[in-house]
Amino acid sequence: MQHSRAEFETLYREHHRRVYAIALRFTRDPDRAEEIVQDAFVRVWRSLPSFNGNSRLSTWLHSVAVNAALDRVRARARREARLDRDVDLDRYAAEIERAMPGADLDLERAVAALPDGAREIVILHYIEGYACAEIAERLGIAEGTVKSQLHRARRLLKETMA
Amino acid sequence: MSENERDDMAREIERDPELEARFARAPREAEPARNLWPAIARAIDAEATPGRVRPAARYRVPAVPLRIAAALVLFASGVLVGQRWGDRSAVPEPAPEVPIARAQDPLAAAAEVQRAGTAYVSALSRLDESAGALERDQGVDAALSALQGAAYELVRLRPDDPQAGRILYTVSEARASEGGDPPTVRF
Numbered sequence: 001m002q003h004s005r006a007e008f009e010t011l012y013r014e015h016h017r018r019v020y021a022i023a024l025r026f027t028r029d030p031d032r033a034e035e036i037v038q039d040a041f042v043r044v045w046r047s048l049p050s051f052n053g054n055s056r057l058s059t060w061l062h063s064v065a066v067n068a069a070l071d072r073v074r075a076r077a078r079r080e081a082r083l084d085r086d087v088d089l090d091r092y093a094a095e096i097e098r099a100m101p102g103a104d105l106d107l108e109r110a111v112a113a114l115p116d117g118a119r120e121i122v123i124l125h126y127i128e129g130y131a132c133a134e135i136a137e138r139l140g141i142a143e144g145t146v147k148s149q150l151h152r153a154r155r156l157l158k159e160t161m162a
Numbered sequence: 163m164s165e166n167e168r169d170d171m172a173r174e175i176e177r178d179p180e181l182e183a184r185f186a187r188a189p190r191e192a193e194p195a196r197n198l199w200p201a202i203a204r205a206i207d208a209e210a211t212p213g214r215v216r217p218a219a220r221y222r223v224p225a226v227p228l229r230i231a232a233a234l235v236l237f238a239s240g241v242l243v244g245q246r247w248g249d250r251s252a253v254p255e256p257a258p259e260v261p262i263a264r265a266q267d268p269l270a271a272a273a274e275v276q277r278a279g280t281a282y283v284s285a286l287s288r289l290d291e292s293a294g295a296l297e298r299d300q301g302v303d304a305a306l307s308a309l310q311g312a313a314y315e316l317v318r319l320r321p322d323d324p325q326a327g328r329i330l331y332t333v334s335e336a337r338a339s340e341g342g343d344p345p346t347v348r349f
Contacts (some may be wrong), residue, residue, distance in 0.1 A: 020192045021191050126181075158181070
């Protein structure tokens with residue numbers, strides 16, 4: 001399927017906010033989230049010829065974007081774990097307030113404070129609407145692990161927001 | 163209670179309607195603080211047009227085996243040339259046609275082969291980094307041809323050496339699988 005650059009810009013204008021929201025929640029860092037948006041759309045551009053039209057373009061784009069975000073988050077997490085770098089949750093909360101007017105800041109802060117694995121699963125399940133089996137497949141883990149992580153995450157969220 | 167009913171009950175216990183409602187209200191979109199399109203546009207301008215056929219895989223695949231084969235040929239040719247010049251000191255032979263054989267110092271011949279081999283491998287490395295598909299295809303074709311030519315020379319130098327024969331066979335097979343012609347470039 002051929003797309004001109006002008007058509008692709010329209011695609012970007014329609015979908016970049018959704019991709020940025022995913023990336024921001026995954027990374028909790030506005031700068032890295034912007035990098036992921038750029039990376040995701042370059043990947044989408046490269047992958048457009050392989051889009052077969054069997055699914056909606058927005059669904060497919062969303063899937064490519066989530067993969068790009070997960071890849072970047074995980075690659076970066078491995079590097080930063082070695083550097084013991086912390087995430088600035090106050091800066092993240094300020095960005096959520098700016099970029100997502102009306103967001104539930106207590107909930108967003110509680111999700112952001114979850115351990116990495118549980119946070120990814122909570123975002124994919126509760127916000128992005130993926131079923132446990134889909135998350136398991138995407139993350140390459142057992143469905144039982146997804147469910148137990150969700151159970152643990154719910155408990156942690158309740159404790160944090162109590 | 164059936165298994166399905168037990169599963170339903172377990173799901174109900176697991177569910178937290180209040181938490182789910184809060185998540186349901188969470189925004190799904192966020193506006194970045196700056197316009198990211200210009201950077202994306204620059205990146206995609208540097209890419210090939212989507213849908214354009216990339217260079218044929220048959221020319222991209224052999225890069226590593228080609229280098230290994232080249233290294234083998236160069237190593238073997240160095241050994242063979244060294245042996246040949248070692249033999250020449252014991253048993254006089256007619257002067258060979260190639261320029262390297264006219265050297266007075268036995269080590270000069272091997273050094274000449276080494277220099278040519280280094281230049282060949284360097285050219286292959288640059289070929290790998292080349293952005294142009296057409297140039298790369300033509301370069302790979304020339305590289306395979308040169309490699310086959312070198313293998314012929316090895317066999318000519320040591321007609322009874324099974325290693326030289328195997329190298330020529332391997333390179334010729336690789337060349338045939340690429341749809342190549344008989345060698346047109348020789349060292």
